[in-house]
Amino acid sequence: xxxxxxxxxxxxxxxxxxxxxxxxxxxxxxxxxxxxxxxxxxxxxxxxxxxxxxxxxxxxxxxxxxxxxxxxxxxxxxxxxxxxxxxxxxxxxxxxxx
Amino acid sequence: xxxxxxxxxxxxxxxxxxxxxxxxxxxxxxxxxxxxxxxxxxxxxxxxxxxxxxxxxxxxxxxxxxxxxxxxxxxxxxxxxxxxxxxxxxxxxxxxx
Numbered sequence: 001x002x003x004x005x006x007x008x009x010x011x012x013x014x015x016x017x018x019x020x021x022x023x024x025x026x027x028x029x030x031x032x033x034x035x036x037x038x039x040x041x042x043x044x045x046x047x048x049x050x051x052x053x054x055x056x057x058x059x060x061x062x063x064x065x066x067x068x069x070x071x072x073x074x075x076x077x078x079x080x081x082x083x084x085x086x087x088x089x090x091x092x093x094x095x096x097x098x
Numbered sequence: 099x100x101x102x103x104x105x106x107x108x109x110x111x112x113x114x115x116x117x118x119x120x121x122x123x124x125x126x127x128x129x130x131x132x133x134x135x136x137x138x139x140x141x142x143x144x145x146x147x148x149x150x151x152x153x154x155x156x157x158x159x160x161x162x163x164x165x166x167x168x169x170x171x172x173x174x175x176x177x178x179x180x181x182x183x184x185x186x187x188x189x190x191x192x193x194x195x
Contacts, residue, residue: 007185007187008130008183008184008185008186008187009183009184010182011180011181011182012181013179014145014179015145015179016144016177019177024099024178026101026130028130039130039135039136040129040131041099041101042154044099051186051187052186061158061159061160064160073163073166074163075160075161075163075164075175076099076156076160077158077160078099
């Protein structure tokens with residue numbers, strides 16, 4: 001799972017059947033300071049997230065498929081499975097990392 | 099799932115029997131602001147797209163699921179055609195389909 005920020009959403013009429021009714025959000029990974037980094041990608045929303053939210057994204061098919069549709073075996077490879085309220089970092093750990 | 103632009107088609111006569119009848123398309127993955135990101139890829143199509151269209155694609159094992167019960171050997175399948183991209187952060191630009 002990774003931390004990401006919702007930067008927008010994508011509208012598609014012509015799409016795979018299992019995506020009908022789902023919200024497709026455009027997300028971009030963030031670092032612990034909240035800065036956007038890396039390439040943005042799309043994830044199906046399972047938790048009613050919105051633009052600007054910091055979210056938890058799972059990038060694995062079985063988990064993404066079951067989280068969004070309650071069924072396995074659909075062509076979904078990323079899903080938003082949580083909206084982050086706060087992140088607490090232990091100061092000692094941060095200093096050790098530096 | 100990632101955004102991409104369809105660049106063209108790929109034709110192959112000698113291929114896995116499960117790929118017979120499938121459309122092979124050449125796609126260029128894009129970042130959210132429309133800039134090319136990464137190398138072009140060959141993708142299967144399950145929605146009926148054509149060259150020049152903005153699409154999104156699924157990676158990995160999950161990309162063979164739209165063709166079930168056929169077990170099609172693919173790790174990249176186009177699963178939707180993008181009508182519109184809404185980007186709500188000021189630092190990002192909007193992609194026009």
